[in-house]
Amino acid sequence: MNTSETYTYTQAFEELQQIVREIERGEILIDELSEKVKRAKDLIEVCKSKLTETEADVSKLLANLAGEKTEDTTDQGMEA
Secondary structure, eight states: OOHHHHOOHHHHHHHHHHHHHHHHHTOSOHHHHHHHHHHHHHHHHHHHHHHHHHHHHHHHHHHHHHHHHHHHHHHHHHHO
16 A cells, blocks of 8 residues: 555644554554554654655755855855
């Protein structure tokens, strides 16, 4: 199952939190526990993937901004 394609970070994180609450409260039957833990693992992978993608996007944007500022500074120095 490719969960990252169908879930947003928020959806995956909220479902993960729900599973954790159910486990902490003892609301999950032993028969369901294995499936819930597997689902939690999948959701953690979705969250990790989304965070990694976002970090790369933000880093790229910041690098582009830094490059633009350097060019602006260089251009201003030539005008003087």
